[in-house]
Amino acid sequence: MSQKTSFYMSDDLEKVLSKYIERHGSLSKAVTSLVLGIDAMYRIERRVLRDMFEQPEINLMLNNALSSNYNPQHTAGAVLADTMDDGQANFDYFGVDKEGLLTKLQGLTVSQQYALADWLMEMSVSGSSVFTSYNNLKDFLNFNNISEAKVAEVCSTSHEVVRQWVAGDCVIPQEALKRLNLFINSKSHFM
Numbered sequence: 001m002s003q004k005t006s007f008y009m010s011d012d013l014e015k016v017l018s019k020y021i022e023r024h025g026s027l028s029k030a031v032t033s034l035v036l037g038i039d040a041m042y043r044i045e046r047r048v049l050r051d052m053f054e055q056p057e058i059n060l061m062l063n064n065a066l067s068s069n070y071n072p073q074h075t076a077g078a079v080l081a082d083t084m085d086d087g088q089a090n091f092d093y094f095g096v097d098k099e100g101l102l103t104k105l106q107g108l109t110v111s112q113q114y115a116l117a118d119w120l121m122e123m124s125v126s127g128s129s130v131f132t133s134y135n136n137l138k139d140f141l142n143f144n145n146i147s148e149a150k151v152a153e154v155c156s157t158s159h160e161v162v163r164q165w166v167a168g169d170c171v172i173p174q175e176a177l178k179r180l181n182l183f184i185n186s187k188s189h190f191m
Helices: 011-024 027-052 055-065 078-085 088-094 098-106 110-125 137-143 148-154 159-167 174-189
Strands: none
Touching (some): 011 027, 055 078, 055 088, 055 110, 078 098, 078 110, 088 159, 137 159, 148 174
């Protein structure tokens, strides 16, 4: 379905697109060619990335991506930088070998780095995210009379990770919330 639209062309964008417009004959053809080419490259690279990373590694990187805004000119190396800055508690929680994941990220080509950032951004906005934020987790725990130590036990994580959740320093994996809710529901049946 063809649709006529318009968009703002900044000076920076005009500088980049001018050579493609000259090559393709029109703005529409230039943009179409670039977008379709980038999309094809991302799809090809994702196939490699899916085989390269284990699910816990993807979950950890997705956790970081939820608080990141990848600027197109600085995407190369961004996932690596986010992962390097991540606290050991998150690696422990997700069951990820820090050095192993960093080695994989350091070995990515530039196109794989862009494809990985795009894939993580897509997952974070598509509703396939396995994480959530929980406002007032401390109040929720107090209301249900559950200690942070018990949350750590129920969610199979460290007390430090639970402290980060309560402080709002990181998002909570959906799986951890499911375990916590199952525990609360089973506890209420015995009261």
